[in-house]
Amino acid sequence: MEEVLKYNLYDHGLAVLTINRPNKRNAISKEVVSLFAQYITELENNTDIKLLVITGEGQQAFCAGGDLKDFHGYLKADEAFELLKPMQEVLYRIATLPFPTLAWMNGSARGGGLEIASACDFRFATENGDYGFVQGNLGIATGWGGGSLLYRRIHPQQAHYWLIESGIKTVKELKEAGFIQQVIQENIEPDAEELTIFLSKSVDQLRHWKSQWLHHHSMEKLKNEMVEEVAGCSKLWESEAHIEAVNRFFSKK
Numbered sequence: 001m002e003e004v005l006k007y008n009l010y011d012h013g014l015a016v017l018t019i020n021r022p023n024k025r026n027a028i029s030k031e032v033v034s035l036f037a038q039y040i041t042e043l044e045n046n047t048d049i050k051l052l053v054i055t056g057e058g059q060q061a062f063c064a065g066g067d068l069k070d071f072h073g074y075l076k077a078d079e080a081f082e083l084l085k086p087m088q089e090v091l092y093r094i095a096t097l098p099f100p101t102l103a104w105m106n107g108s109a110r111g112g113g114l115e116i117a118s119a120c121d122f123r124f125a126t127e128n129g130d131y132g133f134v135q136g137n138l139g140i141a142t143g144w145g146g147g148s149l150l151y152r153r154i155h156p157q158q159a160h161y162w163l164i165e166s167g168i169k170t171v172k173e174l175k176e177a178g179f180i181q182q183v184i185q186e187n188i189e190p191d192a193e194e195l196t197i198f199l200s201k202s203v204d205q206l207r208h209w210k211s212q213w214l215h216h217h218s219m220e221k222l223k224n225e226m227v228e229e230v231a232g233c234s235k236l237w238e239s240e241a242h243i244e245a246v247n248r249f250f251s252k253k
């Protein structure tokens with residue numbers, strides 16, 4: 001049986017992580033979180049990597065966020081914190097990898113799916129998808145530290161608005177906000193040919209630019225902000241509004 005997170009290393013220093021739960025719109029289960037942590041350790045120790053791409057299997061979704069079945073339950077704030085923290089750590093480690101990272105958004109994304117995208121340095125997205133930080137409609141807020149990352153990816157004023165608005169965006173809106181760098185066509189794979197902008201540069205060049213980028217974003221401060229964000233979301237987790245919203249999602253069919 002194929003793993004729920006596939007890890008592939010290609011020539012030219014390209015590494016690809018593919019979330020492989022297309023029937024659940026690539027929602028992040030606890031098993032996916034644990035594999036992310038394991039593969040990131042391998043990536044951190046590989047000095048030949050030039051670029052990490054994170055994508056989703058299939059064409060329907062990049063990632064539907066946290067698996068609302070696997071992650072849910074009538075949890076108290078401290079239990080919710082323990083549940084959310086491991087993925088926050090994964091996102092911080094992705095954001096601080098010593099080489100560039102790219103979210104190849106092969107379809108729609110919601111909630112934590114956009115937090116994963118925000119952890120990457122760059123985002124490419126397909127025209128056919130739609131995208132939303134919808135946590136606000138679920139009685140919670142970003143639970144993996146993705147809000148703090150979003151503030152570093154687009155204009156902070158816009159980030160603040162997007163998080164409260166909790167709306168669904170088109171690829172055009174993402175591009176206008178500067179959240180994505182390129183619109184990609186459906187069915188195109190993130191291979192070496194598509195990624196020559198990055199892979200034509202040397203390992204040393206790419207790692208130099210990444211180090212400059214990390215310096216600019218003061219990552220120690222980011223870490224504390226992300227942990228506070230998880231704690232804030234954990235408090236909201238036990239609210240009636242959240243429990244009702246999750247039940248609504250699963251009873252809508």
Ligand SMILES: CC[C@@H](C(=O)O)C(=O)SCCNC(=O)CCNC(=O)[C@H](O)C(C)(C)COP(=O)(O)OP(=O)(O)OC[C@H]1O[C@@H](n2cnc3c(N)ncnc32)[C@H](O)[C@@H]1OP(=O)(O)O
Nearest residue numbers: 023024025027064065066067068069110111112142143144
């Ligand atoms: C927990 C962390 C928190 C955070 O920190 O941010 C979050 O991420 S909260 C989760 C936020 N995500 C959502 O609210 C998205 C919920 N999903 C959707 O809105 C839609 O599924 C979609 C992504 C817009 C795709 O719509 P569509 O193509 O019509 O698919 P279906 O809705 O029919 O779903 C197919 C299948 O997948 C299951 N599914 C989808 N999303 C999730 C999810 N987040 N968790 C668990 N399961 C999910 C859905 O239940 C269907 O399953 P089956 O009924 O078994 O076919």
